[in-house]
Amino acid sequence: MKIHIIGGGNLGSAIAVGLAKNAKGNNITVTRRNIGFIQHLTEYGIVVSQSNTEGISEADLIILAVKPHQVDAVMAEILPHITNKIIASVLSGITLEYLNKKVDGTNTVLRLMPNIAAQFGASATCISARTADLPKANVVTELFNKIGTAVIIDEKLMDAGTVLGACGTAFALRYIRASMQAGIEIGFDAKTALAIAAQTALGATEMLLNQQVHPEQLIDKVTTPQGCTIAGLNEMEHQGFSSSLIKGIKVSLQNIKSE
Ligand SMILES: NC(=O)c1ccc[n+]([C@@H]2O[C@H](COP(=O)([O-])OP(=O)(O)OC[C@H]3O[C@@H](n4cnc5c(N)ncnc54)[C@H](OP(=O)(O)O)[C@@H]3O)[C@@H](O)[C@H]2O)c1
Structure with missing residues (x-):
């Protein structure tokens, strides 16, 4: 072409x-x-x-x-x-x-x-x-x-596609930045914290795309009963992790429509 x-x-x-x-x-x-x-x-x-x-x-x-x-x-x-x-x-x-x-x-x-x-x-x-x-x-x-x-x-979903797929790049990067900041607080230098946080996000995505499963099925594999992963995950949800992401995506969409 x-x-x-x-x-x-x-x-x-x-x-x-x-x-x-x-x-x-x-x-x-x-x-x-x-x-x-x-x-x-x-x-x-x-x-x-x-x-x-x-x-x-x-x-x-x-x-x-x-x-x-x-x-x-x-x-x-x-x-x-x-x-x-x-x-x-x-x-x-x-x-x-x-x-x-x-x-x-x-x-x-x-x-x-x-x-x-x-x-x-x-x-x-x-x-x-x-x-x-x-x-x-x-x-x-x-x-x-x-x-x-x-x-x-469908074209009527193009604004939604913009928010999820194009603005979503910034949302995903902010998740990685937050993980990096937490990594520094728990003992890593910034470079190492970023390398671990970014690769972990990439690894999770690779597994999801390769195995074509629901994210929760993979989460189940890394959450031992009474373990530290589920404790951290539940605390994040108590603090509004999924909810804030969903609300942010919806507010992005409202703003694209009012431009
Ligand atoms: N960035 C994203 O992530 C993203 C994602 C999805 C969609 N979009 C859409 O993609 C479009 C471009 O976004 P962008 O972020 O790439 O903007 P950008 O960096 O400002 O790029 C626009 C380019 O168009 C060139 N240009 C302006 N007038 C021109 C002309 N008459 N002939 C040829 N080139 C001309 C400008 O360069 P000169 O001034 O040197 O000509 C500039 O490099 C936007 O419409 C945006 O809605 C962007």
């Missing part, structure tokens, strides 16, 4: 690097105005450019990764140069209806919500499309499954 990513910022660059490393054989171009910030992408065989339109007529997939308020200007710039392309937008809050009105049947539009772990082949990516466009969404899903896990969802 020839993949043209417009907007080489945090997410656009992360997707480009993830695809270059994990979906080899594709031809990837990334554009942005301040091209100096993305020169390092060339180390991965990615072409960088200041032009959004050069070579775009040969692209199979165009990924829009600018800020939402820049979408109109970018669409006006590229649409005269493209037909029958897949345009995948990662822009929060920009609907399929809005994008479809812009393309007016000339191209297929999809919405994607990846996260920056795409760079390490570990993005949770939500994808939505109109029913008629699902075959093309499947092609993109296959591609994004190479840089993590990609699922097709």
Whole structure:
């Protein structure tokens, strides 16, 4: 595939690097105005450019990764140069209806919500499309499954997918930071505490994904009756551990909707 990513910022660059490393054989171009910030992408065989339109007529997939308020200007710039392309937008809050009105049947539009772990082949990516466009969404899903896990969802869940999958990166990191801080309090230096906390979170995730079981089944395996794990876990729950996470995710969703 020839993949043209417009907007080489945090997410656009992360997707480009993830695809270059994990979906080899594709031809990837990334554009942005301040091209100096993305020169390092060339180390991965990615072409960088200041032009959004050069070579775009040969692209199979165009990924829009600018800020939402820049979408109109970018669409006006590229649409005269493209037909029958897949345009995948990662822009929060920009609907399929809005994008479809812009393309007016000339191209297929999809919405994607990846996260920056795409760079390490570990993005949770939500994808939505109109029913008629699902075959093309499947092609993109296959591609994004190479840089993590990609699922097709109903567009009405896209905000929820953003909170769980993209904001969720920050929530997971805050869990690791809290574990690290506790690790320091119980005797480790910061570096060792972080290494143990991060690897433990990764290990738990690997087990969950490999064994495809409910988290509680794995928790049962590490909680000895009257042991220290269940004592710590129950104290966390008394202090509102699960409840605070659930409430935080719901408040995030309320705020995305009021933006
Ligand atoms: N970061 C995340 O975790 C995340 C997750 C999910 C979705 N998103 C969505 O992804 C989009 C990008 O987010 P981000 O965090 O990557 O933002 P960002 O770092 O600000 O990246 C946006 C990039 O677009 C470039 N740009 C602006 N105007 C352009 C133009 N006319 N042509 C080409 N490039 C242009 C900017 O570079 P120049 O100024 O140099 O052109 C900038 O590098 C947003 O719409 C956001 O809703 C982000």
